[in-house]
Amino acid sequence: MSSIIFWALLGIVCLAPLPLASNRPLPWSLLSLAVGVLLLLWGASRLVDAMRSGLARDMSGDPDAASRRVHVRRMDRFAAVLVSGFVILIAWYWVQASPALGGAWANPAWAEAAAALGAALPAAISLDPTAGETLLMKIVAYGGVFLLAFEIGRDRGRVRQAFWAVFLAGFAYALYGLFVQFSGERMVLWFAKDAYPDSVTSTFINRNTYATYAGMTVLAGLVPLLSEVRRLTRDRTTVQRLLISLSERTTPTLYLAVAGIITGLVAIALTGSRAGGACFVLALVVFTVGLLIAREIKVRTFLTLFGLGGVVLAVTLLMSGDLLFKRLTSETAPEARAAVFDVARLAVVEEPWIGHGLGSFSAAFNRANDGRAVFTTFVDLAHNTYLELAVEGGLPALLLSLVLIGSAVGVCCANLMSRNRNAGTSVAAVAIATLVGVHATVDFGIQMPAVAATFMLLIGTATAQALAVEKAEVRFAGRRATGRRRFGRERPHRADEAVTPPPELEIAWPVRPTAPILPTIPGRSAEPTMLQPLSRMRDGDMRPITIATDESTASSDAYETAMARWRALRRGGVDTTAVSVEAAPPPRSDIESSTNDPSPAGPSPDDSTPEAAEVVRLPRPTRP
Template sequence: MRKPTSAADDIVFWGLMLLTAWAPLPLGSNRPWSMAFLALLSGLLLLGLAIGHLVTRKDSPPLHRGLRLPLALAAVPLVWALVQWSTWTPESWHHPIWRQAAAALGTPLEGRITVNPDATLSTLMNLLGYLAIFWTAMATTRDPARARLALRLFALIGAGYALYGLAIFFSGTETILFFDKWDYFGSVTSTFVNRNSYATYAGLGLLCAVGLIIEDIRQRLPRQPLHMRRLPALALDIASRKFLSLVVILLLACALMLTGSRAGIGSTLIALVVLLGISLLRDRRSGLAGGLTAAAPLVLVLLATFWLASGPILDRLDENSPAADRLPAYRLALHAIQDTPLLGTGYGTFQEVFAAHRDLTVASPSSWKKAHNTYLENMLELGVPAAMALNLAIALIAWRALRAMSSRRRSRIYLTVGVSATVLVGLHSLVDFSLQIPAIAAAYAFIMGVTAAQAFRQTSQGPEESDG
């Protein structure tokens, strides 16, 4: 049964959608001012949600017991980053750079764990903003209809940025907004600088679009097995009714392929296999053959797009793999982690720390600002325990969504999209830093907020709601 939403929730929800639409525009929000602005707006949305509940005297539903552990784990890196920044920690914990700087300057300095206090606070601000987006999305999309609208709007936003990127690509102007490109010529990057980062963003939009059309197909399938003669007519009906959705998928898939990002495209394809596999294998009403046939328009659009736009990616297959290019940097990062495995060097301090460890085994050693492996970078900066707590918090929410699928029918797609999105960003984070781009981290937090709203849904009858 659909639950009415309050006016305050409606306002916050539409504010969240505007924020989601804005985040990719200023170069993926990957500049100091746009990072701070995104975090500020995220916090204001969360504050607006709280004020709205106070003014309307609306009681928030009790915290689902399954959320307690992920939230507690997510709090670990937040608290630890503040500890790293503080000056009241034992001197034996402080990074040696503070003693060296004091000796060089000939004046006492307050030591800290972090080597760059400003970078640690800035990165902590970003993480708080993503958590605010996650919580706001979770609080405003408990209604399955609202969750569906949220994913549909996100897919349309993604299609808009894909259309812009394709228009710039085929015009041959090599620009990003009002700026001339300074890298990644001949690749679709939309409003992002890095093609790998945009590939992740396009992939997230594609997962939402494909997931929604798969759900539409599932709902149109009869409960009894279909006769084979009726399947072509059903596929044609779905294609005519979902023409706009297929256009959205076409735009996103084409833009994704024309990025030429091997890791981004590969991670998205694996995530699509996961999404399609879960969606089709779990639906036994019309059988797997019926589901595949009904999904024929979608499959044909994806295959045709990947074939037509495969040029850039095929051209790059002769090059070394992304992981092979970065193995020396990973080795140096592991050595740096061994220096301070528990304390870390300070959240957001990879660039400074890596500069002290790099050598000529790394290509262009002076230009490395990211580890190109989010897991290693987090372990270096936060320390292994806090980094593992952050990863485990995300994994537990995805695992809960996967488990909840057995008790869901109408809202299963929101869980499937969240799981496949986690596969996408999780795999890509092994060889790149897309999740460290604010617009992408905000998009993923938004999707996982929608997923968590359905995975941890509560009703007056009990802690969990079954759709079956």
């Protein structure tokens, strides 16, 4: 069931940009409905799995099962904390829109309207309760996408599939946008393209919003590209060998990743979005620095990538035309946007703690505008997501929203700093958060349903994978193994999976048991050396391991011991078909000095073969 829910979630998120970025009533309603159905299915499947497999896990007898369950519960507690904070935020927005709950703190505008109309009106905190309820539905859907991505995306394979799916979807939308641009058809799907006719917007209306979405998809595509480059450069080879490896070991994944990234870069440049382009460059810098911090690349590689990235961006600008270059070099000041910010700050000052209600920015903006700013168009967005949230929900709601998103991004940053496995997804998540967060200061891209759903999917899966790190605690000689395996092939794929010991811990190492196994014979130690893997020696476990060998693999010391024992028993008239390898014979000097001594008629009690000794059959050698 989890696989079905996961692929359905990917399909919903990847199709969200298609119907005009889902920024219309029908698309965003269908998106919210689909996410709600998936949440119900996931909750039901989680309950059924817990009822069926709870007892089986307790009776499995796996010594690591308890620790794995503790690790899973730790992740569930983190999810519970985020959900609790999200529920508090949603509850406050619901109070704002409800006249029965928020009537005591009703906005003064309702009293003024009632006095003007001469009729009683249901007063509430929100100036537009209907718009608040609609926006509340969309926010719940975004939170549902994050929760599903966090819970189902703990598997490392699913995280890669999620990043791949978003990248391929962005590749397809970029191809469509470039096709429409170069074909001369000024259309968005089957609608006439009235806004930004000279810019690439793909299935979006606003070029700045599409620049944010395209930047996220390109950053998501850097994760599979990094994996392919790491695979090809795993061995320290020369440039010649690297070229040979590229020609012989390259898979279609590398070509597809490179083609999609280049297409996305061209599409971003042709949007003509100054803020979108600048924020994307900043996100690329964060991504490269993150790789350096996580030790995924070296300083020399960092400098090389930094220079190569600058060259690629310059070439992309030259090949994609002069639209973005003209906008970057223009002297047009964002005076209108600054005026919007000034009026929005006045609205925040009016109700700093309880806000004007979710979805009520346009009404609060027009109420706060005292005539100092004149606009030729209707202002319904602040072009600053943080400022708009402060106007609508109040400063406490804004702070809680930032804490919830910052907690998830902070987990990715912690995983990046600790240099654990899957650092690539954590680095990409931090870069994506940088792109969206910085761009939100000058635009409203994150407020579009397609962008918000994609952002929540990527951040949710990356956060889950950053928390799903289970380290092997192998002890040897009183020290704890702290080394990090470079590529993580033996690391767990999910939080509840056992850690596979690395190959060097399976090598048989000599261990001396605590008690003698065979009777003591003068001149030799009664404690033979046995072989045991290091992975079985943690927590003082010294159980002897029987090693099956023959004469071709036996050590020289064991062979000489067996031969000396055989000679001694032959002189004593004992059957030589069974010889104990474990028995310790007298020193070689004693055997050679007693060659001419008379032999006893029968074997002594000490020379008898112990019942617990391992028996090895040896060929009859020539008598010396």
